[in-house]
Structure formats: structure tokens, C-alpha cells
Amino acid sequence: MAFVVAKFGGTSVASPERIQMVARRLIASKQAGNQVVAVVSAMGKTTDELVGLAKALNEDPPAREMDMLLSTGEQVSMSLLAMAIQARGYKAKSFTGWQAGITTDRNYSRAKIEDIDADRIKREVERGAIVIVAGFQGLTEDGDITTLGRGGSDTTAVALAYGLGADVCEIYSDVDGVYTADPRVCPRAKKLDEICYDDMLELSSAGAGVLQARAVEFAKKYNVVIHSRSAFTDTPGTLIKEVTSMEQAVISGVAHDTSEVKVTIRDLKDQYGIASTVFSALAGNMVNVDMIIQNVSEEGHTDLTFTCPESDLERACETVERVLPQIGAREYVVDKNIAKVSLVGTGMKSSPGVAARAFTALAENQVNILLISTSPIRLSIVVEASQCANAVRCLHTAFDLDSDQVFEETQLSAEEIAAKMNKGR
Amino acid sequence: MAFVVAKFGGTSVASPERIQMVARRLIASKQAGNQVVAVVSAMGKTTDELVGLAKALNEDPPAREMDMLLSTGEQVSMSLLAMAIQARGYKAKSFTGWQAGITTDRNYSRAKIEDIDADRIKREVERGAIVIVAGFQGLTEDGDITTLGRGGSDTTAVALAYGLGADVCEIYSDVDGVYTADPRVCPRAKKLDEICYDDMLELSSAGAGVLQARAVEFAKKYNVVIHSRSAFTDTPGTLIKEVTSMEQAVISGVAHDTSEVKVTIRDLKDQYGIASTVFSALAGNMVNVDMIIQNVSEEGHTDLTFTCPESDLERACETVERVLPQIGAREYVVDKNIAKVSLVGTGMKSSPGVAARAFTALAENQVNILLISTSPIRLSIVVEASQCANAVRCLHTAFDLDSDQVFEETQLSAEEIAAKMNKGR
Numbered sequence: 059m060a061f062v063v064a065k066f067g068g069t070s071v072a073s074p075e076r077i078q079m080v081a082r083r084l085i086a087s088k089q090a091g092n093q094v095v096a097v098v099s100a101m102g103k104t105t106d107e108l109v110g111l112a113k114a115l116n117e118d119p120p121a122r123e124m125d126m127l128l129s130t131g132e133q134v135s136m137s138l139l140a141m142a143i144q145a146r147g148y149k150a151k152s153f154t155g156w157q158a159g160i161t162t163d164r165n166y167s168r169a170k171i172e173d174i175d176a177d178r179i180k181r182e183v184e185r186g187a188i189v190i191v192a193g194f195q196g197l198t199e200d201g202d203i204t205t206l207g208r209g210g211s212d213t214t215a216v217a218l219a220y221g222l223g224a225d226v227c228e229i230y231s232d233v234d235g236v237y238t239a240d241p242r243v244c245p246r247a248k249k250l251d252e253i254c255y256d257d258m259l260e261l262s263s264a265g266a267g268v269l270q271a272r273a274v275e276f277a278k279k280y281n282v283v284i285h286s287r288s289a290f291t292d293t294p295g296t297l298i299k300e301v302t303s304m305e306q307a308v309i310s311g312v313a314h315d316t317s318e319v320k321v322t323i324r325d326l327k328d329q330y331g332i333a334s335t336v337f338s339a340l341a342g343n344m345v346n347v348d349m350i351i352q353n354v355s356e357e358g359h360t361d362l363t364f365t366c367p368e369s370d371l372e373r374a375c376e377t378v379e380r381v382l383p384q385i386g387a388r389e390y391v392v393d394k395n396i397a398k399v400s401l402v403g404t405g406m407k408s409s410p411g412v413a414a415r416a417f418t419a420l421a422e423n424q425v426n427i428l429l430i431s432t433s434p435i436r437l438s439i440v441v442e443a444s445q446c447a448n449a450v451r452c453l454h455t456a457f458d459l460d461s462d463q464v465f466e467e468t469q470l471s472a473e474e475i476a477a478k479m480n481k482g483r
Numbered sequence: 484m485a486f487v488v489a490k491f492g493g494t495s496v497a498s499p500e501r502i503q504m505v506a507r508r509l510i511a512s513k514q515a516g517n518q519v520v521a522v523v524s525a526m527g528k529t530t531d532e533l534v535g536l537a538k539a540l541n542e543d544p545p546a547r548e549m550d551m552l553l554s555t556g557e558q559v560s561m562s563l564l565a566m567a568i569q570a571r572g573y574k575a576k577s578f579t580g581w582q583a584g585i586t587t588d589r590n591y592s593r594a595k596i597e598d599i600d601a602d603r604i605k606r607e608v609e610r611g612a613i614v615i616v617a618g619f620q621g622l623t624e625d626g627d628i629t630t631l632g633r634g635g636s637d638t639t640a641v642a643l644a645y646g647l648g649a650d651v652c653e654i655y656s657d658v659d660g661v662y663t664a665d666p667r668v669c670p671r672a673k674k675l676d677e678i679c680y681d682d683m684l685e686l687s688s689a690g691a692g693v694l695q696a697r698a699v700e701f702a703k704k705y706n707v708v709i710h711s712r713s714a715f716t717d718t719p720g721t722l723i724k725e726v727t728s729m730e731q732a733v734i735s736g737v738a739h740d741t742s743e744v745k746v747t748i749r750d751l752k753d754q755y756g757i758a759s760t761v762f763s764a765l766a767g768n769m770v771n772v773d774m775i776i777q778n779v780s781e782e783g784h785t786d787l788t789f790t791c792p793e794s795d796l797e798r799a800c801e802t803v804e805r806v807l808p809q810i811g812a813r814e815y816v817v818d819k820n821i822a823k824v825s826l827v828g829t830g831m832k833s834s835p836g837v838a839a840r841a842f843t844a845l846a847e848n849q850v851n852i853l854l855i856s857t858s859p860i861r862l863s864i865v866v867e868a869s870q871c872a873n874a875v876r877c878l879h880t881a882f883d884l885d886s887d888q889v890f891e892e893t894q895l896s897a898e899e900i901a902a903k904m905n906k907g908r
Contacts, residue, residue, distance in 0.1 A: 111559075
């Protein structure tokens with residue numbers, strides 16, 4: 059018997075049939091003796107439809123009203139789920155974010171949870187109800203509805219698990235856990251039984267779509283155990299928690315990310331203040347810069363390269379164009395055809411030679427490295443997009459991650475792959 | 484300059500185009516120097532769609548969750564309207580029922596407003612915003628969302644007008660005011676400039692669909708002036724208020740209602756307790772009995788007739804069937820083919836001879852009266868459905884209500900008629 063918070067994303071509640079599946083699953087957990095709180099996202103395409111309506115009335119919809127509008131999505135799915143559970147003879151009650159005591163700051167559309175008062179939810183759970191809470195939303199101190207932005211429902215679930223003192227926060231999705239690499243790219247990838255918060259954070263940031271980095275960060279801070287598992291099977295998934303085993307694998311996994319682009323500013327003056335000028339301007343224009351590389355200069359001139367999400371490219375180009383004269387640079391070039399491949403593992407810190415082993419493996423497989431960047435527990439390289447799969451596979455093999463079983467690609471349908479790629483709410 | 488609360492029903496906000504129309508109208512009122520609060524219903528068919536989803540998951544959806552679900556409808560339309568107003572450069576803010584300080588009792592799906600704390604709305608209006616409030620909903624003291632049931636949005640508007648001390652509560656619909664009769668049935672009907680609460684209440688109860696009796700009752704209790712007007716034209720409509728003019732017309736209007744059926748129990752024993760048995764059983768089975776008529780008995784036996792909405796007929800028949808043996812009655816007959824026609828007017832009290840004049844007019848026009856029932860300010864008769872229009876017209880003429888102008892039926896489209904007949908939220 060345990061206290062479980064279970065989060066289901068938009069695809070898991072996309073239709074009445076899927077809502078029935080979730081209802082059955084929650085009831086099974088209740089029957090097994092657990093205390094159960096569920097967190098749900100909006101049904102499938104609801105959010106897109108609401109955004110469409112808003113844009114028809116206001117090209118630049120005001121954020122407060124947009125949050126008011128979008129927060130209805132979860133209110134619909136949560137009440138439907140409560141009805142489905144009641145139809146099967148079990149007690150269920152749904153609560154909006156504000157009813158669940160979730161207080162946020164005033165940053166509409168990307169609010170941060172500031173406080174959680176889970177007393178009401180706790181009371182209902184103790185009375186025997188399966189409680190359903192709307193993910194992705196909260197209330198400001200002034201009584202205005204907010205939404206939490208990307209990964210918001212995962213964060214709601216982790217925050218509630220903390221506020222309720224739950225034993226585990228189950229996050230259900232289309233995939234059955236965290237893999238050592240994306241099985242679609244690396245058929246010998248294997249599912250991890252557990253992974254520590256830091257490695258999961260690095261994997262999420264490096265492109266693994268299974269969990270939102272933000273929720274993992276929250277879980278780490280408050281020591282909430284996450285169980286990432288499939289909404290469609292009963293097999294156990296991956297536990298994300300503080301791993302205390304003495305001997306950890308050097309490398310937890312290999313992530314890849316093809317959503318970034320590379321911008322190189324050519325022939326700029328190598329003098330102090332240049333980098334500051336460039337990156338202050340980029341930050342001011344809301345460009346999320348990822349990697350930054352500058353080589354040693356030749357004759358007082360150098361090249362400066364950075365990567366950023368392709369969605370920020372237009373703003374990045376505008377910015378660079380504008381600062382070119384100030385930094386005395388000649389030109390800049392954009393390369394969209396890249397992939398970032400990252401080796402992640404807390405064990406890296408205590409294992410010298412990881413970089414050498416990685417570069418040797420890549421060289422033996424004719425993978426040309428364009429950029430390199432490291433953190434204490436991550437080694438990222440940028441390669442040509444066409445060499446991405448090759449790089450992932452040879453690193454996976456080189457660090458003894460290969461499974462004995464070959465992953466069958468047919469296990470994931472086209473729809474599931476699309477859903478997996480879509481890092482939604 | 485006035486403080487105006489303006490209510491728009493579901494058809495007025497059914498599409499982005501219609502929401503734009505409402506936005507323009509509210510801005511025009513603001514430009515004219517008014518302080519403006521709008522109350523909106525859910526967009527067109529939203530409620531039906533949500534009910535459909537609920538029924539797919541639970542044949543008998545729990546009331547608390549149903550209210551949670553349905554209340555999202557107004558939250559969508561209100562935020563969209565606020566966006567549309569802001570797109571035109573005016574300040575606007577939307578508020579749910581609970582944000583607007585509307586407290587109700589715990590009767591889900593037909594909650595009654597118990598208290599209203601309009602301070603927040605008032606503050607926003609004083610800051611210059613056009614405030615939009617979700618109709619049809621409130622919050623219990625325990626923090627659960629409720630809906631107000633039929634006529635709920637009209638009631639929200641009237642309650643807010645009272646709470647805010649507004650000068651007028653404008654209720655916009657597809658019709659441009661209150662008529663002396665339904666113009667589709669009586670082409671010489673004329674629009675009333677004003678009508679007193681009591682007459683409006685009787686007309687609403689007697690079948691006039693333009694305003695919900697419940698909202699009028701609320702307005703009477705708190706002396707709120709209602710302005711019933713068209714959402715599609717700028718012509719003034721009808722004011723519903725305490726009419727103080729010395730000389731009032733004897734008759735305010737003629738209403739008709741074809742939604743009732745007549746049930747006659749034949750040959751029952753004429754002894755005490757019989758009527759009590761019948762109508763207690765009917766009430767216990769949720770049958771809304773309207774008229775009750777019992778004639779003098781012949782040789783200890785009599786007939787007992789009542790009318791009720793056709794939607795309650797099935798339950799009525801069940802009940803009567805069950806009590807027949809107890810009351811020693813032989814059989815009962817149902818007549819669905821009836822219409823109730825009502826003369827309404829506060830002036831009736833001080834004008835003897837209204838009934839005589841009415842019956843004479845009906846006789847001269849060969850209208851056969853099946854049942855008669857009266858109140859101090861209303862005279863209702865039941866006739867065969869086929870004679871309904873004839874009865875309305877001859878009474879309208881007999882009481883000098885005819886307009887010089889003949890109403891052109893083409894003024895109402897089929898859609899508008901359907902909307903008018905639909906006494907929605």
C-alpha cells in the first residue's frame with residue numbers, strides 16, 4: 059500500500075475510450091490498496107483548438123486571458139475522468155489547480171509554482187476518493203488563473219506528490235521508461251531500471267523527450283521519486299531518484315537532439331567585450347543559446363560559434379546582423395544540418411578517459427566532429443545531421459550500453475513516435 | 484453616463500464573428516461614457532457537446548462533475564470576448580463566477596445565488612476596464628463550482644447589476660423586447676416600452692420566452708431595472724421595472740404555451756384526501772403540475788384534470804397509473820393537443836369584467852374553452868392546439884392591444900425563431 063500521484067498526458071486522455079483506460083488503471087491501483095491522486099492534461103488537440111479561436115480574435119492574445127482560456131482544457135478532461143471512475147462505482151472528485159491549492163507567480167503562460175496547500179486533496183483522499191487534479195495550472199495570490207507552460211503537468215504532479223508526501227509520482231506516457239538511447243535510432247538501446255536525478259536532467263536537456271527537465275529539477279529539489287512508465291502496458295518503467303548504489307555505470311545514456319542550428323560569426327576582432335556584446339544582444343532578443351565555442355585566435359581575429367533551437371533562428375539572425383558592425387566581424391554563416399549527441403553519466407566524474415574513448419570510437423566510425431562541449435557529467439559533440447544515428451550507435455557500443463536484444467522498431471507506431479517527439483505540456 | 488450590466492446569450496457569442504459584434508457593442512457603450520460589465524453564456528452548441536462527452540463516459544453523470552465540466556463553456560467565451568476587446572485597444576478583463584464573488588447554495592446544476600461580493604469587479608471597472616463575467620455559475624462556501632440551471636446567465640446578470648449598484652441590466656437576445664403577444668402568431672402584436680415586474684413574471688411563466696421568470700423575480704426583489712433588447716439592432720427594447728404611472732393598461736399582453744399536456748382522471752370518488760393523494764404522488768415523482776381543475780361532482784363521482792409539461796408526461800402517467808386503485812378511479816385520458824392562452828395585466832385587479840369580455844370575444848370567434856384558471860392578474864384558458872392562434876388574436880383585439888402596423892413575419896429568420904423558442908441558459 060502506497061500513496062501514488064499518477065500523471066497522464068494529453069494523448070492518454072484524448073478520447074472517451076482512452077479516458078476509460080485511465081479510469082481502469084486508477085481503479086486497479088486503488089484496488090491494490092493504494093491512495094491515488096491523478097493529474098491530467100487537456101484532451102489531445104484541445105489546446106490547439108482553443109489557440110486557434112484566440113488567434114481568430116486577437117493576433118497577439120493577452121497572456122492573462124490566454125491562460126483563462128487554456129486552463130479550461132484540463133478542467134474538461136479531469137471532470138470527464140471523475141465521471142468515468144464514478145460510473146464504475148468508485149468515489150472520485152476533480153479539482154482545478156486553484157482548488158488543489160496551487161499558488162504560482164504572476165508570469166502568465168509560464169508561471170512557476172510558489173506554494174502548494176494540499177490539505178483539501180489530502181482530506182478527500184483520506185475519505186477514500188480517487189482525486190483528479192488539473193495539471194498545468196495554478197492561481198496567483200491576486201486570484202488570477204495562470205498556466206505553467208511547457209512540462210507544466212509533469213511539474214504539477216511532482217509538486218503535488220511533494221505536497222501530499224506521496225511515495226511516488228508516476229508519470230505515464232507513450233514510452234515505457236528511460237532508455238540508454240532513443241530506440242528508434244539505436245535498436246540496441248535498453249531500458250534503465252533506475253537513474254539519478256542529475257543524469258536524467260542532463261539527458262532531458264540533451265534531447266531525451268520522455269520527461270521534462272523542469273519536473274525532474276523540482277523532483278530533485280524536493281526528493282520526489284518519479285516512476286516514468288507506459289500508459290498502455292503494465293510493465294514497470296524507470297525510477298528517477300537519488301541513486302545511492304556504490305558502483306554506478308560510468309555512462310547512463312546517449313541522447314541526441316536534431317532541433318538545434320549552428321551559427322558561426324567569422325573573422326571578428328579578438329578583444330575583450332566582444333562575446334559580452336554578442337550574447338547580451340542574443341539574450342535580450344530571447345534567443346536560447348546552448349553551446350558556445352571560440353577557438354584560439356589567429357592574428358587578432360577569430361571565429362565564434364554558437365548553437366540555438368531552430369525556432370529561435372530568425373531572432374538570432376536579426377541580432378547577429380545588427381551587432382556585426384559593432385564587433386568588427388565580416389559575416390556569419392548558418393548551418394541547420396546538425397545534430398548534437400551527448401554522453402551523460404554522473405560516473406564520468408570519477409572515470410578519466412571518457413572523452414578519449416568517445417573520440418576514438420567516433421574516429422573509428424568515420425564520424426566527423428564539428429563542435430565539442432562538456433560539463434562535469436556530460437560530453438556533447440555536434441556532428442552533421444546525416445551522421446547522428448551512426449554517432450549514437452557507436453558511442454552506445456563503446457560504453458557497453460548495448461542490450462542483448464535488438465529493439466524492434468515496429469513496437470512504436472508512427473503516432474506514438476510523433477507523440478514522443480512532441481514535448482508538450 | 485451610466486453603469487451598465489449587459490448580458491449576451493449563447494447565440495450572441497456562437498462564433499468569432501459574433502463575439503466581434505458583441506465587442507463592438509460593448510466598446511460603443513464604453514465610448515458613450517458608460518461603465519460596462521458584460522455577462523456571457525457559453526458559445527452556441529458548446530454545452531451540448533460537453534454533455535455528449537459526459538454521457539459517453541457516464542449515463543448518469545454526477546452533478547458535481549457535470550457542473551465542473553459545463554462551467555468551462557462560459558470561461559471560454561468570456562476570455563475570447565476579452566481578447567476581442569483588447570484587440571481593439573480597450574482594456575478588458577474576464578472573471579469566472581467564483582472570481583466575480585458569486586456564492587451559491589450546494590444544489591449542483593440548479594444552484595441558487597446566496598451572496599455576491601462584487602468588490603473585485605467594481606475595482607476593475609473603476610480602473611477603466613470593460614469587465615466580462617461568466618454567466619450561469621458560482622461557487623459554494625466549500626469551494627465547489629456550481630451552475631445555476633435554466634435562466635442562469637440572466638440571473639447572474641441581474642444579481643451583478645444589484646451587487647454593483649448598476650443603473651440598468653441589459654439583456655440582449657434575438658428579439659428586440661417584450662411584445663403584447665408573440666408576433667409570429669399575432670401579426671398585430673406591438674412592442675411594449677415598459678412593463679412592470681409582476682406582469683413580466685406572469686407572461687414568462689405563461690410561455691413568453693424572451694426572459695426567464697427566475698431572473699425577473701430576482702430583479703423585482705432587488706428592484707433592478709432590466710432592459711430587454713436585440714443583440715442585432717440598436718433600437719431600444721422594453722424596460723422591465725416598477726411601473727409607477729397612475730394609469731396602466733388593463734392588459735399587458737397575451738401569452739401562449741403549447742408545451743403542456745392535459746391529463747384527466749375519470750370517475751373518481753368525491754371524498755376528502757383524494758386530491759392530496761394524487762398531487763402528493765405527482766410531486767414525489769417530479770411532475771410539475773400547472774393547472775388543476777375539478778368540477779362539481781355528480782352522485783359522489785367526479786373528474787379531476789391537470790396540465791403539466793409534455794416532458795413530464797411519462798412520469799405523470801406512471802404516477803396516475805399507480806394511484807388509480809387507491810382513489811377508486813376507473814381510467815385516465817391524456818390530451819397532448821392543447822394550448823394554454825393567458826391574458827396578463829396588473830390592471831385586471833381594478834377592472835371588473837375582464838373575464839366576461841374575454842369569454843365573449845372567444846365565443847364570437849368560435850373558440851371552444853376546455854379549461855379555465857385564474858390568478859389576480861392572469862386569466863388562462865386551455866383550448867385545442869389548432870385554435871391557439873385564433874384565440875390569441877381575438878383576445879389581443881378585444882383588449883385593444885392591436886398595433887396599427889402589421890408585423891412582417893419575414894423579420895424573424897427560421898434560425899431566430901428557433902433561438903427564440905429555445906429558453907436556454
